[in-house]
Amino acid sequence: MSPGPVLPSVEGMIEATELTKRYGDKTAVDRLTFAVRPGRVTGFLGPNGAGKSTTMRLILGLDAPSSGRVTIGGRRYADLAAPLRAVGSLLDAKGVHGGRSAYQHLAGLAASNNIPRRRVEEVLDLVGLPPATARRRAKGFSLGMGQRLGIAAALIGDPEVLILDEPVNGLDTEGIRWIRDLMRSLAAEGRTVFLSSHLMSEMELTAEHLIVIGRGRLIADTTTHDFITANSRAHTLVRSPRPERLRALLEARGATVALAATGALRVEGPDPAVIGDLARDHGLAIHELTPARSSLEEVYTALSQDATEYRAAAQHPEEARR
């Protein structure tokens, strides 16, 4: 969609070209082409089973693509001389052996890429894991501490690129805010930050750019703002003691009216002034008149539903035709 500015260097850029992954006759990732640029947080959205985790495993060279390619700074992950110094990743909370201490986990990773041992203390400090906690076995860690350890592991090599799969999954409000601020500051330092989440509200707050996929295919690749503007329709929430009458009047003037979950009318078409004037002309009282835009959450839910319907139609084409 929006190509964005062409950067002089591809350093730190993740580029997928016609990336495809099939498991048997199931296509998990389907000719996916996108670029994740440095200096901003890019959100990776998609319903469960859309292929987000598979795509991330393909980027990290853990799974081999059936066709197409994906590179980081122009190179395949497997060709990076010291991968942890180029790319930090967090796939899931289970990347740590429960019987090993956080310190040993990080010390091992540091050793694997010739990273000085003192960096372990630095990242522990950075993510706020106290040294005493880091010496304990990771099995006893809370979800939040485990996630901090995962982020510490991702940051061990001071990488230009960060790839995080559902980093805020299961975290409390404080943990979510911490990750959000950290991701933003890392992007502000010029790094590439690519994170997946199913929490739309969170993406709306954290990501400047969005790559949206459904059923392994690219749905959108655009700024978060443009995505919402393009996909969310402006509407007005209207409350009246006589909603049926108002609804009939509005529909007669070509407006699309639906009943919102709150019991208010969700009116698309006429702006609030027109609605207010219409009600006054017909002597109807108005208790609420709120201009609104659908949130990323709603946009995304609508897109997911489209994808589901599309899938249903693809499976039962004769029914869809009827």
Next chain:
Amino acid sequence: MTTPTPARAGYPQAFTYEWIKFRSVRSTVWTTLATALAPVVGAVFVAATGSLRADDTVLGGSLTLSVVAQMLAAVVGALLVTGEYGSGTLRTTFTANPRRATVLGAKATLIASVMYAVGLLSCTVAFLLGDALLPSGKYAQGEPFPALFGVAGCFAVAGLLGLAVGTLVRHSAGAVTTVIGLLLLPSLFGPLFGDARRWVAGVSPTAALEKLTQTSDATADAVGSLGPWPSLWLVAGYTAVLLLTAAGVLRRRDT
């Protein structure tokens, strides 16, 4: 980012990583300690109970439990990789070093050198203990050198065999069962094969170990007439083939 040390994730780094992982998890450390302890306990037990047969050697008698230790060595080898599959850390390992053959090579060096050292130390101690505790002059001494180096080699090869099987099977329980079966079944079912027994039982890693320990159990009827050292080379040979196969599978497999 500028870094003072050269950015590199090669074989020496992979080896250090494997060493840190090996010594920071209880299962591998304790199983290795059990491997070291078994031959020593066996030597003391045999001497205390006087259960040595008249035609046995001091070396063979003292190393009675070395076969058990060899199985434990194979279990540690399997755990080295199945533990990573089970806990999901293999993904972490491969993101740290995507050159999978290098990672497997580092694991192989680690298990082979640890088990060689453990085997040599523990079997030497077991022999010295047995020699001191058994009544002198009653049994033939046996030739401890260079046989003990071969015994240590048997431990190293068993660890590598476990590593190869673990890589192919992936699950701890399955891999441990398979590798113990590989070590145990040939001598268990060998007699069922009649005259072919010496070939079936003779090619197993335990047969090579028994021949090297010069135990009276290692008769030509039971484990074939192939000499102790050629037996060890044979076992090392097919273990190498299995390990290369495992490396090939590991490189192609999605993780």
